[in-house]
Amino acid sequence: MRLVASQTLQEGAELARPIFNEKGKVLIQKDVTLTSPLIKRLQERGVTYVYIKDELTDDIHINSPLPEEMRLEAIQLVKQSFTTFQNNGFEKSAFLLDKTSKNMTNMVDSMIGQVTGNDEILTVMSDILIADDYVFAHSINVTLYAIALATELKLPAKQIRQLGLGAMLHDVGKMFIPDEILNKTGKLTDAEFDIMKSHTEKGFNFLRQSTSFPLLIAHCAYQHHERLDGSGYPRGISLEEIHPFGKILAIADVFDAVTSNRVYRDAMLPQEGLEVLYAGSGKLFDRELVRTFKNAIAIYPNGATIRLSDNRIAIVVKQNNQLHERPIVRVIKENEQDVQPYDIDLSKQFDLTVTSYQI
Structure with a gap:
């Protein structure tokens, strides 16, 4: 099979893999022959790439970071949990976080098993998924990248699990940001951006109420936007003041953000996403961690x-x-x-x- 940009699709191309939304519903089945209306629908729904059948590449194997069922289950778990927190409000949701902690821990353990049990490097762009709710799919992607980087670093199993949980919950503070700001399609005003940035503090204050997670999980939400040179937020800390997990999540968070399709910008390719990280290497991001991250992912995915x-x-x-x-x-x-x-x-x-x- 072959990876093709949706903008260059031609009528008559045959899908090699199905297109899902984040609820697990198949929008377009594999083996479907694409027509102009279907191609237009894919483009309008934000699908950047698809895999198509091609007799020259029938033998090419595409490795998914997660089985499709597990990925969809993980996104649904995050969505249901975060939505429950949002609907119940900041003060009333702490006990709900403890109730869902076991499910989240089990999911992180399953994801770790998938990443560490596969002797091949993590292949990005292998899950063709329409994510109507960016925050939830982003949380799962960041978890995968963080686990892959931690595995490449050969961190102890306990630390990889803690990092995975911190990654899955790093953006939970966005559930307490007004929807009109969180989902705004245009550019945020300075005042709106200040409110958006507060998701790090809101996430920290929310997570530290939990009796099921160590305080380090809360610091993952607190520090993932901090930068080595002190230009990040919310505290503007730098260098060794930033916990190693904060440095790892900064890389995973930015890489997924720039390689995901957004309403205001097309997704970058993996090599371009790495160039963003390397441009900030040593100033914004830890140089050695960027180098290690590069070794943990496939820069040129199979089928590209x-x-x-x-x-x-x-x-x-x-x-x-x-x-x-x-x-x-x-x-x-x-x-x-x-x-x-x-x-x-x-x-x-x-x-x-x-x-x-x-x-």
Whole structure:
């Protein structure tokens, strides 16, 4: 199968994987032949990429970070929990947080098992999902990225679990931000942005009421917008004042934010998201953690079309786990002309590099 941008889809393309919304409902089944109205619907609903069937890539395997059922279950758990907190208000929800703590802990344990039990690196862009509620899908994505980074760092199991819970709950304070600000499609005013930024303090004050979670979980909500140079919020702390979990979540949070489709901006590709992190490396984000994060994810996902340094066009076939920037690729064009496909292992051919996506 092949990864294609929805903006470049052609009539007659056949879906290789279904399209879900975050409630678990299949909006478009796999094997459906796409028509112009269906393609337009995908574009309007914010689907940036789809996987299509392609005889040149039938043997390419796409690894999902989570089974689709587990991912949808996780998003529903976060949505139901957060919505309950919102509906009951700040003061009345502490006991509800304790009631849902077991379910959240079990979900984080399951996600850790999926990430650590897979000997392949985390492949982003592998779940084609329409998320009507960004906060909930974002919470699950950040949890996955944080777990992957913590695993690459070889942190103890107890710390990975705590970090996973902190990641799942890092944005819970947004449930206490007025909807007209949280869901505003236009640019926030300075006053509105100040209110939005308060979600870190609201999340901290809410989570520290819990008797089921350690205070460190609350600090994950408190510190994920802090930056090394002190330019973050809410306290403007810097360097070693920021807990290591805060530094990890800053990276996971920003990466998912820029690689997710939003109403005001198209999603960046993984390589572009990493460039954002590297641009702030050493100033905003911990340099060593950015480097480690790069090693924890697939920069060029299986099925993606890329351009090589000699201008050949190829499709990513398989990851090389020890050399993430140098996957096995299948050349399909030379000098902009179709050719009989053949595979190249870039880990064995160092005179070639990937220069860009061609999605």
